[in-house]
Amino acid sequence: MSDSFVARSLDEIRFWSRIMKEHALFLRLGFRCEDTQLIQEANYFFALFEQIEDQSNTFTLEADPQTIINFNTEVYNAASGIWVFKRKVLGLVLRCQLPGQNNFPLLIDHVSREANYFRNRLRELNTGTLEPLPDAIIDENVFFLRIMADHAKFIGHLLDPSERKLVAQAREFSHDFDQLLFQAKDLESMRPQSQTYPLLDQFLDQNRVSVKSLRDFKKTARELIEACRIKSIIHPLLADHVFREAERFLTIIDMFEKHLNAQARKK
Template sequence: MSSLFVSRSLADIRFWSRMMKEHTIFLRFGFTIDQTQYAEEADRFRQLFEEIEQKSMAFDEKTEPEKMARFNMEVYHATAHLWTFKRRMLEYVLTGQMVCHHPPLFFDHLAREAAYFMRRLEYLNKGTIEPPGDAIINETIFYLRVMSDHTRLLSIRIDPSERDLLAETADFSYQFDQLLFQAIDMESMRPASQNKALLESFLSRNQTPITSLCEFKQSVCSMIEDSQVRHALPFLLADHMLREAEYFRDVLDGFSKHVSDMQPSFPTL
């Protein structure tokens, strides 16, 4: 383990612990007035991840790797408990035990992000700093699905009278669905699809759409701030979706740099 392990761990924890904290806020205000037990549980998770955020600020790149690894596991276990809570709420909604202000996809979406964060921490503690080829495809599938979910969740928060904005949201939804299906095809063609040329083409096809989606989400945030759009979308949620899109854009850039350093594959005759 090295300083690179520490810096990658801190970057992941500082970003994703903030995402987990905000998830608990969204969950908290999605429960109805009589669901105080779940609202209080969500609030306890919010406090937990606020503490994790604060603790992470006491670390820096000079932190001993062993100490960082222990903190990674502490965060892993906290996230695992939150994942369990999210999946329990999803089960209650799907089985009719609970009716709240969030659709089932919302709970599933939040749980998938928690599971992803846990995998990232596992990878890091096992010494996997640079992503192997299969992780590049798998993580791109994960993020494309997140972006596709965002477009659907945005559409149910924008007023039906905002026809142009909803049409633009629907266009992004279709576009990211198609990118997701292409990525799933790449995944099913492994290991042959993990060569340098195909991975470069695969990542390149995703970079322009995610840049456009970032710009669209930034525009939505600005319209909310300036009261220029009819909606039921809290600014924090819109900004949360924007930051995740920007994070995916940066992840793609990192993958592209990694793939550019790979040795080209040559067909065997």
């Protein structure tokens, strides 16, 4: 195991454990007062991922790889647990067994997709089965483009309807990212023939432009919400949460661009 394995594992866990912790909070806030069992389960996962987040920060890049393998396995089990919880809640909502709760079905599905992504990444790291770069570029973008499209939809629905200009902007971003997702799915179905340097490079460039615009919109919305300058039912932490995920996507795009250009120079 190399130092990069330790660094990559800790980076994934530090980012996604905080995301999972916040998912538990957001779900809990959407439950009804009488949903005491679900609230208790959400509180359990909040505390669990807070402990994981704290523990991850005690490790350094010099940590023993076997220790990190064991830690990854523990976190994988926790991510699997919260994924099961989220899918259970989704089933209850879709069967109309939680009337009056405030978690959109798409939001519950959204957070469960992120839990599944997290646990799959931990398994890939532990088994050394990370995808080749061309596949990773397409698959990561398909995943994150859908996440960004979802975010735009949630923002549009959680803003007060009287915030007409911001709602219209959110809808425009939703449409833009739906189109980018469709394009990514087309590129996905055309592989391996589509995995040429020019196509992948253009793919990353185009997505970067749109993600930066959405990131900036989220940043502005977060600042307005924190200053109580717009009308919405968006929790300030949720505004920051979606901003951080856009930042994460941009970091991944930049990383892919760097590796893609390095490979092109070698040829």
